[in-house]
Amino acid sequence: MPDNFRLEEMGEMAGADIPAGPLYTLNCTVNGRALSLEVPPGRRLLSILREDLELTGTKRSCEIGRCGACMVLVDGRPVNACLTMAYQCGGAEITTIEGLGEAGLHPVQRAFLEEGGFQCGYCTPGMVISVVGLLRENPSPAQEDIEEALSGNICRCTGYGGIMRAVNKAIESGVSP
Amino acid sequence: MLLNKESSGSRWRIRPDGQDKVSGKLQYLTDMAAEGMLTGRVLRAQQAHARILSICTEAALAVPGVHAVITHEDVPGLNGFGIALPHQPVFCYDRVRYTGDAIAAVAAENDAIAEYALSLIQVEYEPLPLLEDAEEAMKPEAILLHEEGNVLHHTEYRRGDPDEAFGACAHVVEETYFTPRQMHTYMETEGGLFIPESNGRLTVYSATQHGLMDRRQLSRILALPEEDIRVVSSPIGGSFGGKDELNVQPYGALLALRTRRPVRLHNSRYESVRAGLKRHPMKITMKTGCDSEGQIVAHRVRIISDTGAYATLGAEVLNFATEHVIGPYRIPHVEVEGFAVYTNNGVSGEFRGFGGNQAIFALEGQVDRLAQQLGLDPWELRRRNLRQYGDPGPLGQPIAQTHGAVQVWEALKASPLLRAAEDGGCEGEGSDSQPEGQLPPWIVTGTGAALAMHGAGLGYGIPDPAGGRLSLALDGKIEAVFGYEEFGQGLIATMEQMLVEQFGFAGDDLRIIIGDTDVVPDSGSSTASRSTSMMWMALQRLRPEFTAQLLETAAATTGEPAGELKLGCGGVWKGCSLLISYAQLARGLKEPLVCETKFQYPTTPLQRVGAHFLYTYSAIAVRVELNLLTGRVRITDQYHAVAAGPVANPQGYLGQIEGGSSMAVGFTLSEDAVMTGGAYVTKNMDTYLVPTLIDMNGRIQVEAIEDLPEHDTYGPRGIGEIGSVHLAPAVAAAIFQAVRKRVNKLPVEPELLQETFFTTQKAVGSYAG
Numbered sequence: 001m002p003d004n005f006r007l008e009e010m011g012e013m014a015g016a017d018i019p020a021g022p023l024y025t026l027n028c029t030v031n032g033r034a035l036s037l038e039v040p041p042g043r044r045l046l047s048i049l050r051e052d053l054e055l056t057g058t059k060r061s062c063e064i065g066r067c068g069a070c071m072v073l074v075d076g077r078p079v080n081a082c083l084t085m086a087y088q089c090g091g092a093e094i095t096t097i098e099g100l101g102e103a104g105l106h107p108v109q110r111a112f113l114e115e116g117g118f119q120c121g122y123c124t125p126g127m128v129i130s131v132v133g134l135l136r137e138n139p140s141p142a143q144e145d146i147e148e149a150l151s152g153n154i155c156r157c158t159g160y161g162g163i164m165r166a167v168n169k170a171i172e173s174g175v176s177p
Numbered sequence: 178m179l180l181n182k183e184s185s186g187s188r189w190r191i192r193p194d195g196q197d198k199v200s201g202k203l204q205y206l207t208d209m210a211a212e213g214m215l216t217g218r219v220l221r222a223q224q225a226h227a228r229i230l231s232i233c234t235e236a237a238l239a240v241p242g243v244h245a246v247i248t249h250e251d252v253p254g255l256n257g258f259g260i261a262l263p264h265q266p267v268f269c270y271d272r273v274r275y276t277g278d279a280i281a282a283v284a285a286e287n288d289a290i291a292e293y294a295l296s297l298i299q300v301e302y303e304p305l306p307l308l309e310d311a312e313e314a315m316k317p318e319a320i321l322l323h324e325e326g327n328v329l330h331h332t333e334y335r336r337g338d339p340d341e342a343f344g345a346c347a348h349v350v351e352e353t354y355f356t357p358r359q360m361h362t363y364m365e366t367e368g369g370l371f372i373p374e375s376n377g378r379l380t381v382y383s384a385t386q387h388g389l390m391d392r393r394q395l396s397r398i399l400a401l402p403e404e405d406i407r408v409v410s411s412p413i414g415g416s417f418g419g420k421d422e423l424n425v426q427p428y429g430a431l432l433a434l435r436t437r438r439p440v441r442l443h444n445s446r447y448e449s450v451r452a453g454l455k456r457h458p459m460k461i462t463m464k465t466g467c468d469s470e471g472q473i474v475a476h477r478v479r480i481i482s483d484t485g486a487y488a489t490l491g492a493e494v495l496n497f498a499t500e501h502v503i504g505p506y507r508i509p510h511v512e513v514e515g516f517a518v519y520t521n522n523g524v525s526g527e528f529r530g531f532g533g534n535q536a537i538f539a540l541e542g543q544v545d546r547l548a549q550q551l552g553l554d555p556w557e558l559r560r561r562n563l564r565q566y567g568d569p570g571p572l573g574q575p576i577a578q579t580h581g582a583v584q585v586w587e588a589l590k591a592s593p594l595l596r597a598a599e600d601g602g603c604e605g606e607g608s609d610s611q612p613e614g615q616l617p618p619w620i621v622t623g624t625g626a627a628l629a630m631h632g633a634g635l636g637y638g639i640p641d642p643a644g645g646r647l648s649l650a651l652d653g654k655i656e657a658v659f660g661y662e663e664f665g666q667g668l669i670a671t672m673e674q675m676l677v678e679q680f681g682f683a684g685d686d687l688r689i690i691i692g693d694t695d696v697v698p699d700s701g702s703s704t705a706s707r708s709t710s711m712m713w714m715a716l717q718r719l720r721p722e723f724t725a726q727l728l729e730t731a732a733a734t735t736g737e738p739a740g741e742l743k744l745g746c747g748g749v750w751k752g753c754s755l756l757i758s759y760a761q762l763a764r765g766l767k768e769p770l771v772c773e774t775k776f777q778y779p780t781t782p783l784q785r786v787g788a789h790f791l792y793t794y795s796a797i798a799v800r801v802e803l804n805l806l807t808g809r810v811r812i813t814d815q816y817h818a819v820a821a822g823p824v825a826n827p828q829g830y831l832g833q834i835e836g837g838s839s840m841a842v843g844f845t846l847s848e849d850a851v852m853t854g855g856a857y858v859t860k861n862m863d864t865y866l867v868p869t870l871i872d873m874n875g876r877i878q879v880e881a882i883e884d885l886p887e888h889d890t891y892g893p894r895g896i897g898e899i900g901s902v903h904l905a906p907a908v909a910a911a912i913f914q915a916v917r918k919r920v921n922k923l924p925v926e927p928e929l930l931q932e933t934f935f936t937t938q939k940a941v942g943s944y945a946g
Contacts, residue, residue: 050208054210056201056204056205056208057200057201057202058201059364059365059414060207060366060443061364061365061366061446061862062446062861062862062863063445063446064446064861064862064863066861066862066863067364067862069364096201097200097201098200098201098202100200101200105196105199105200109199109200110199112195112199113191113192113195113196113199114191115182116182116189116192116195116828116831116832118195118198118199119415119665119666119667119832119836120363120364120365120412120413120414120415120664120665121194121197121198121199121203121412121414121665122205122363122364122365122414122415122665123364124198124199124201125201128199128201143874146870147870147871147874150869150870151869151870151871153869153870154364154862154867154869155364156361156362156363156364156415156417156836156839156840156867157364157415157665157832157836158832158835158836158839159832159835159836159837159838159839159840159868159873159877160835160839160868160869160870160873160874161831161832161835161873161877162828162831162832162835163870164870164874165182
């Protein structure tokens with residue numbers, strides 16, 4: 001691909017993987033499984049998960065780190081997979097929505113299910129991941145902590161009522177880290 | 178009844194699609210992949226209005242890894258789409274009219290190659306004058322965007338003699354209201370997978386709100402018989418009206434048929450913004466007059482609706498607005514005129530509320546302004562003018578009669594929010610708001626309310642089919658097959674709940690099939706708050722026959738008398754014991770037991786296109802905290818009283834009202850897809866501001882009024898839109914109560930509400946101390 005290939009507007013840059021250079025050997029674990037992948041160092045974690053590993057529970061939406069649909073846990077902390085590149089994941093433990101709840105549902109997932117904390121469900125994996133990340137840090141967060149932790153997760157369907165009820169239920173049920 | 182999990186008891190059910198949604202296992206259509214799949218991309222117009230002089234695709238086609246580059250020359254059938262008027266070019270050839278217009282499409286080995294190929298397609302343009310303003314576009318000297326003129330649709334409605342009536346009015350208010358270009362912002366952007374089958378058929382896995390309509394449109398474009406196209410349309414990551422029209426489907430289908438390979442498209446957010454539908458920005462001018470007693474006598478309305486470059490359902494949205502600017506009030510003298518006007522601003526189309534949101538903001542604003550002139554409580558003024566049981570609909574048409582308008586008025590009157598506002602104080606127990614005395618001096622509060630009636634169904638004169646099928650399949654499952662789509666609203670859950678509650682089946686007995694044109698009957702579209710009503714009415718029709726068939730088959734199989742049997746969990750029961758399971762019953766069958774029904778959505782007999790027959794009524798009160806330093810508004814409390822007949826699915830109902838209200842909060846306070854020069858300034862969700870959890874951290878209470886008149890046969894009314902249509906005027910009223918400023922433009926501009934005197938008074942410092 002020629003060097004002078006440029007997208008016409010910055011607005012269209014969202015979602016672009018940085019074009020190929022020398023490949024990078026990414027050694028990491030995804031959902032507890034050790035992996036070694038030869039990928040361009042600038043390949044986004046979102047593309048690695050969805051395209052290379054076919055883990056489509058991590059969703060593609062805004063691709064600029066605003067909406068939270070692609071949230072995953074990297075070493076236990078929630079990050080936007082659309083903003084994270086392969087070279088930043090070396091040695092990391094990555095957990096996606098598919099990796100939560102080894103036997104059945106994680107308590108946070110169960111709380112979302114029972115309280116109706118979702119409608120179309122497209123934001124749900126990212127939302128659940130952010131809640132799990134929050135409760136790992138702080139098992140009994142105040143309302144302000146919840147608002148801060150979920151400020152990067154947009155839900156267009158529920159109006160957040162069901163989501164707040166689910167978060168409160170997860171807190172009450174005492175989610176273990 | 179205040180609707181919540183506790184008050185719903187065992188009727189609060191876990192959604193059948195929930196397990197897969199919370200676990201991330203649910204495969205959306207944009208998550209799908211296929212062996213040998215190519216990536217499709219679309220080249221959009223680089224100018225908002227221009228003549229196309231030439232299109233050169235040779236260089237793109239020569240890129241290794243590119244399998245096809247197609248343009249208007251490669252459309253075998255009609256080079257156009259649009260539900261009502263198929264005039265939006267699949268590919269432009271002589272002219273582009275907005276920056277979402279498609280010129281070419283590419284199928285390539287991967288996205289990077291496709292993107293590179295797009296950059297090599299040379300299009301020569303000759304700029305044409307830009308029409309950015311609907312009223313400019315209506316002038317005789319304006320360049321024509323379409324041969325038939327720049328007015329897509331003109332509406333008129335008149336009764337009485339408004340000219341004379343205004344002369345006799347004691348009070349008259351005149352105001353012009355402006356509403357924003359709201360974006361649906363479904364979290365899943367448009368996309369899907371398109372597979373050319375070995376038998377010559379095409380399978381389309383792509384979101385829509387009416388699979389059979391997509392199939393019809395694609396058939397025209399591809400010059401393929403409808404039977405050769407299968408459209409699978411669920412599950413969907415949100416739609417809100419925005420995926421009702423075709424979007425990526427023509428490109429995916431054409432590329433797949435050309436390359437004979439599966440092709441996947443999935444719009445980036447910016448492409449979704451650029452090409453996708455928006456809510457019609459409207460300018461609504463109203464003159465409304467009443468007598469000295471507060472009887473509204475005359476009402477004159479002019480609506481200018483910016484419909485953008487192509488029609489889609491712009492005419493139907495204007496019809497809806499024309500009906501809803503009259504609303505639930507008895508007004509003898511009315512004159513409404515509306516224009517849906519083509520411009521080079523995107524494409525406006527179908528969006529939750531369908532023109533009602535804009536109309537109700539303006540109408541309710543008028544009532545509040547009249548109350549102010551009269552020195553009367555605005556809620557009392559509504560009572561004096563409110564429609565009563567037996568009154569015709571807004572256009573004088575016969576409608577299904579209920580007491581809905583009065584019921585919601587009364588419920589709101591008795592609500593803690595309005596009672597607290599009357600007492601001049603703050604609501605006490607359980608309120609999210611802080612007591613007045615503890616607020617910083619730059620925070621002021623206000624309470625406001627609004628009322629709405631909102632039509633459902635497509636209205637008179639528009640084909641609006643309904644129907645469905647129940648069967649006992651040979652594997653023993655009870656199958657419910659309907660032509661609807663699940664985009665999050667909970668339609669599958671509602672169907673399951675109705676089957677469980679009405680027939681006695683268990684959830685596990687059921688297999689619900691929707692969203693696949695190869696197997697579903699024509700149930701009409703999943704739009705216009707119609708599907709719950711139509712599923713309920715279909716089951717009413719199917720229940721006697723299907724129940725009888727199952728019981729008679731059970732009787733024949735077991736030798737027990739049918740009259741002593743009943744349907745239940747797992748099978749047919751006699752008394753308290755399970756007699757025969759559905760699986761055992763099915764074993765004796767050679768063919769499935771099938772019952773099917775077909776009917777039409779009920780319509781008014783008045784011959785006026787789009788006039789509605791079934792309505793949902795709702796009243797809302799809100800309490801706001803207004804920050805005079807930032808000019809920002811926070812909604813601390815919402816109270817919705819909704820009269821929509823029986824609650825079919827409590828979790829779904831509550832979710833629709835809460836979610837609808839969140840969308841209305843955005844419409845009122847933060848959302849506007851800003852365009853200049855025909856291009857979007859807001860390209861993504863960093864500048865297009867959808868409410869977040871912090872914006873929605875106030876309390877929302879939903880009171881569901883379920884009573885219907887005894888003779889009513891229409892059952893549950895739609896609630897998909899009603900939560901989103903009347904919050905804006907309630908917030909405007911609350912702002913007025915707080916700071917005596919009238920809002921006539923949405924979203925509310927902080928500059929309108931910001932005060933500077935606090936800084937000069939050093940109020941910040943003194944409070945902090």
